[in-house]
Amino acid sequence: MKLTEPLNVIYQSAEDGLADTVKPRLEQAGAACEKISVIDEKIKSLSMIDERLEEAVIKTGARLLILDPIQAYLGGGMDMNRANEARDMTKKLAALAEKYQCAIVLVGHMNKAAGNKAAYRGMGSIDFFAVARSVLLVGRVEGEENIRAVVQIKNNLAAFGHPKAFALSEDGFRWLGDYEITADEVLGGIAPKANKMEQAKRLLRELAETNNAMQSNEIFSLADEQGISKRTLENAKKELGVRAKRINNTWYWELDKIRQ
Numbered sequence: 326m327k328l329t330e331p332l333n334v335i336y337q338s339a340e341d342g343l344a345d346t347v348k349p350r351l352e353q354a355g356a357a358c359e360k361i362s363v364i365d366e367k368i369k370s371l372s373m374i375d376e377r378l379e380e381a382v383i384k385t386g387a388r389l390l391i392l393d394p395i396q397a398y399l400g401g402g403m404d405m406n407r408a409n410e411a412r413d414m415t416k417k418l419a420a421l422a423e424k425y426q427c428a429i430v431l432v433g434h435m436n437k438a439a440g441n442k443a444a445y446r447g448m449g450s451i452d453f454f455a456v457a458r459s460v461l462l463v464g465r466v467e468g469e470e471n472i473r474a475v476v477q478i479k480n481n482l483a484a485f486g487h488p489k490a491f492a493l494s495e496d497g498f499r500w501l502g503d504y505e506i507t508a509d510e511v512l513g514g515i516a517p518k519a520n521k522m523e524q525a526k527r528l529l530r531e532l533a534e535t536n537n538a539m540q541s542n543e544i545f546s547l548a549d550e551q552g553i554s555k556r557t558l559e560n561a562k563k564e565l566g567v568r569a570k571r572i573n574n575t576w577y578w579e580l581d582k583i584r585q
Contacts, residue, residue: 331357332388335381337364337371339397353497362387372400373414382425390422393432395453415456431457435464435512458482464511466490472501474517476508487556503560525553525561533580541569541576 341347343363351358362385364377371377373392382390392398399414422429431453454460460479466472476488490504505521528548532539548558562569568579 331360333385334361334389334391335364335378335385335387336361336391336393337366337398338391338393340394355497371398373398374400374417379421379425382421382427387425387427389428389430391430391432395431395433411453412456415453419456454479462508462511465514466504466506466517467510467514474504474506474511476506476511478508503557505557521553521557522561522564524551525558526565528553528558529561529565529567529578529580529583533583537581538570538577538579541578544578 336347338347348358351361362381364371364381378390381387418429418431421427433453457479458481459477462476462478463473464476466474471492471494472490473493474488474490477486480486488504488506490501490506492499492501503522504517506517510517525548528551529544532544532547545555545558548555562578565583567583570577570579
């Protein structure tokens with residue numbers, strides 16, 4: 326589905342103040358704040374099985390519900406380390422999502438059990454990981470103060486997406502696009518190997534020094550030798566303004582007008 330306008334969202338955050346933190350961040354990111362609703366918890370705290378969730382989805386027509394973090398919306402009597410209790414709660418959320426075609430995002434924090442797989446680094450029962458259709462790992466990029474990486478570690482609906490990155494600065498939020506980093510590098514606080522996008526750009530610039538044009542297959546082969554994927558090379562080609570031309574059923578990349 327191609328989005329052409331903002332959709333209604335319900336965003337519950339138990340850790341950040343709405344007025345002094347959440348709203349300013351949304352405004353800085355260019356969000357349509359009039360499309361974002363919050364369920365009042367002044368009198369009674371909200372839980373994942375609270376009837377107010379369904380009532381709010383019906384009332385607002387929300388297409389996205391965010392609970393941040395998981396631990397804050399379990400309810401007083403629920404032990405998130407017990408799989409049977411977690412399963413009962415997640416089943417009700419799944420039914421809510423399917424009934425109203427509303428995506429539900431649960432934000433969880435990782436524990437400090439170094440060396441464990443990502444699925445076992447979440448706080449509480451593995452059942453939260455098991456019931457999700459897609460799980461995204463978000464973390465800092467070692468050595469890059471303002472960059473965060475997003476790596477998909479589970480996907481039951483399609484092929485795994487390519488890791489992405491975004492920057493946080495005084496100017497706000499900015500997507501950086503594809504980023505070469507692994508879940509282990511994010512979890513372990515390990516600096517990623519040389520950014521493949523920059524490596525791909527460097528390769529094209531070096532080839533441009535001695536070639537006005539080259540067969541695309543030759544370039545792909547050289548990139549493969551350096552561990553650069555075809556997708557990353559295509560993205561570098563696009564960013565540098567390299568054009569492709571077909572001559573006698575063979576594709577060539579014109580490198581003479583590459584953007585530096």
